[in-house]
Amino acid sequence: MDSPAATVTSDFAIQTDKLSLWYGSFQALFDVDLQIKQGIITSLIGPSGCGKSTFLRSINRINERLGYVRTTGRIEVLGHDIYAPDVELVQVRKQVGMVFQRPNPLPISIRDNVLFGYGIHNKGPKPSKEDQDRVVEDALKTVLLWDQVKDRLRHKGTSLSLEEQQKLCIARLLPVKPTVLLMDEPCSALDPKGTEAVEELIWQLRGEYTIVIVTHNMAQARRASEECIFMLLGEVIEHEPTEDMFVTPKQQQTADYIEGRYG
Amino acid sequence: MFESTSLNERNRKKQSLVKIFFLMMTVLLILPVMIILGVLIYKGGPVLSFEFLFEMPTKNGAAGGILPALVGTVWLVTVALIASVPLGVAAALYLSEYAPDNWFTRAINLAIINLAGVPSIVHALFGVGAFVLFFEFGTSILAASLTLAVMTLPVVIVATRESLQAVPQSFREACWNMGATRWQTIRRVVLPNSVSGILTGVILEVSRTAGETAPIMFTGAAAILPFLPESVYDQTMAMSLHLFVVSTQVPNMPEGIPYGVALVLIGMVLTMNAVSIGFRTWLRGRKKW
Numbered sequence: 037m038d039s040p041a042a043t044v045t046s047d048f049a050i051q052t053d054k055l056s057l058w059y060g061s062f063q064a065l066f067d068v069d070l071q072i073k074q075g076i077i078t079s080l081i082g083p084s085g086c087g088k089s090t091f092l093r094s095i096n097r098i099n100e101r102l103g104y105v106r107t108t109g110r111i112e113v114l115g116h117d118i119y120a121p122d123v124e125l126v127q128v129r130k131q132v133g134m135v136f137q138r139p140n141p142l143p144i145s146i147r148d149n150v151l152f153g154y155g156i157h158n159k160g161p162k163p164s165k166e167d168q169d170r171v172v173e174d175a176l177k178t179v180l181l182w183d184q185v186k187d188r189l190r191h192k193g194t195s196l197s198l199e200e201q202q203k204l205c206i207a208r209l210l211p212v213k214p215t216v217l218l219m220d221e222p223c224s225a226l227d228p229k230g231t232e233a234v235e236e237l238i239w240q241l242r243g244e245y246t247i248v249i250v251t252h253n254m255a256q257a258r259r260a261s262e263e264c265i266f267m268l269l270g271e272v273i274e275h276e277p278t279e280d281m282f283v284t285p286k287q288q289q290t291a292d293y294i295e296g297r298y299g
Numbered sequence: 300m301f302e303s304t305s306l307n308e309r310n311r312k313k314q315s316l317v318k319i320f321f322l323m324m325t326v327l328l329i330l331p332v333m334i335i336l337g338v339l340i341y342k343g344g345p346v347l348s349f350e351f352l353f354e355m356p357t358k359n360g361a362a363g364g365i366l367p368a369l370v371g372t373v374w375l376v377t378v379a380l381i382a383s384v385p386l387g388v389a390a391a392l393y394l395s396e397y398a399p400d401n402w403f404t405r406a407i408n409l410a411i412i413n414l415a416g417v418p419s420i421v422h423a424l425f426g427v428g429a430f431v432l433f434f435e436f437g438t439s440i441l442a443a444s445l446t447l448a449v450m451t452l453p454v455v456i457v458a459t460r461e462s463l464q465a466v467p468q469s470f471r472e473a474c475w476n477m478g479a480t481r482w483q484t485i486r487r488v489v490l491p492n493s494v495s496g497i498l499t500g501v502i503l504e505v506s507r508t509a510g511e512t513a514p515i516m517f518t519g520a521a522a523i524l525p526f527l528p529e530s531v532y533d534q535t536m537a538m539s540l541h542l543f544v545v546s547t548q549v550p551n552m553p554e555g556i557p558y559g560v561a562l563v564l565i566g567m568v569l570t571m572n573a574v575s576i577g578f579r580t581w582l583r584g585r586k587k588w
Contacts, residue, residue, distance in 0.1 A: 096476065098472070098475065098476060101475070103399055103400070125478075126478040126479075126480065127478070128478075129475065129476060129477065129478035130477075130478045133476065133477070134476040136469070136472065136473075138469065140467075140469035140470065140472065140473045141473070142470055142473055142474070142488055143470070143492060152474070152477060152479075152487070153477035153478065153479075156477060156478060156479050156483055157478060205473070208477065209477065212477070212478070
């Protein structure tokens with residue numbers, strides 16, 4: 037999977053087939069069949085513990101860090117089975133970037149944060165300073181952070197506000213040219229203004245990236261996604277264009293959840 | 300409505316009594332240190348001179364200087380550090396960053412704790428058996444330093460492991476999610492953020508290594524040896540053993556000399572600590588290496 041754009045073989049960025057997952061003896065996902073379209077924002081909603089974060093974390097195989105996790109079924113990213121034996125984990129992670137609930141910039145300078153992944157995946161000779169400058173500027177401009185930080189690129193990433201930190205965490209994924217961005221409640225640690233800014237950014241990134249976003253915030257799912265998946269107790273209940281799901285949910289459980297009858 | 304009652308009064312008295320009690324306990328803790336330092340400076344201070352530090356001992360240490368012991372201790376500590384720090388840090392890295400949580404890892408952890416609890420005289424005998432006799436290093440700096448290294452290894456491992464585990468998990472996750480391998484994560488994020496904690500462990504080790512007597516008595520340190528060691532295969536004098544010798548083994552010892560030796564030993568340890576702390580502060584300031 038060296039040149040992703042050339043090897044795309046389907047319209048779906050992510051496809052799962054009977055994906056089940058166990059933490060020890062606890063089954064967290066039951067036969068999840070999903071097709072997530074390329075280049076749009078898909079939100080995952082559902083009450084706490086319904087498996088939406090677990091599902092998200094399977095897509096870049098970060099779940100495996102826990103030794104007691106067992107997975108069955110298939111997950112295909114851009115038409116390639118990511119659990120196939122010859123798959124290189126590092127290449128999966130390069131294609132599938134992840135943003136966490138709490139912004140987690142590294143305790144190094146803003147510039148080095150952006151260049152971190154770039155440096156890791158850079159095969160050739162060390163890029164020149166001009167190249168690096170360009171990479172940093174591009175990434176920070178894409179996440180609408182450049183103007184705020186361009187005069188303090190040497191400052192620590194951790195010295196930024198939470199909103200800026202979260203944007204930085206998105207920015208550092210971009211230089212390695214991922215195709216899928218996974219976001220696990222990216223705004224839940226932010227204040228309303230920060231939430232709005234980050235949502236706006238995510239909206240701008242669609243098209244270029246396939247974005248899957250887990251959220252507890254129903255309004256956010258409705259405003260900021262094009263398709264919506266509702267999960268309950270480890271199963272997918274409904275997968276519809278967002279507007280349809282919120283206006284005319286097909287399943288009673290979806291309707292109950294959206295109207296706040298349980299949460 | 301808000302006047303104090305007799306109950307408030309009683310509680311207040313109790314409160315101040317408790318505070319005074321804890322304060323006294325704390326003072327009691329500092330007291331021995333102050334007394335030790337005071338007596339050493341008072342009695343050993345007059346002995347100190349350029350000659351005392353930089354001349355060979357004569358009359359079994361009753362006259363002359365302590366240069367070979369000073370140099371010997373520096374040798375012992377340095378060689379012990381060279382042996383134990385890389386080994387200890389590597390072991391801690393494995394245990395903290397790579398090892399799965401299974402019976403084998405738990406057994407290793409248990410072994411480390413037990414190793415830390417072994418009395419130093421037992422380490423000394425192990426050193427004789429292993430390094431002096433089996434590996435045929437003879438009684439030498441090498442054998443003594445390796446014995447010291449084995450003894451202090453648990454300190455390095457535990458201190459390193461703790462400072463590694465103090466690095467937030469979110470830093471590691473951030474790296475892994477960008478496709479960094481474990482080693483890249485360790486090298487670029489985990490180590491730079493834990494190096495000051497690791498150095499604290501090393502500082503502790505330095506102090507202990509410089510002061511230990513039992514492990515080196517049989518493995519490489521000699522009582523009186525009025526010349527400087529030239530390689531790790533030589534025997535050497537050492538400050539700790541020299542202190543023991545001049546305090547108990549030599550008749551007609553002038554009273555000031557043992558105090559002088561003790562003062563220099565403490566001074567050495569404090570100096571080494573100060574240098575390491577300075578280095579640590581400097582590294583912390585850079586935070587990038």
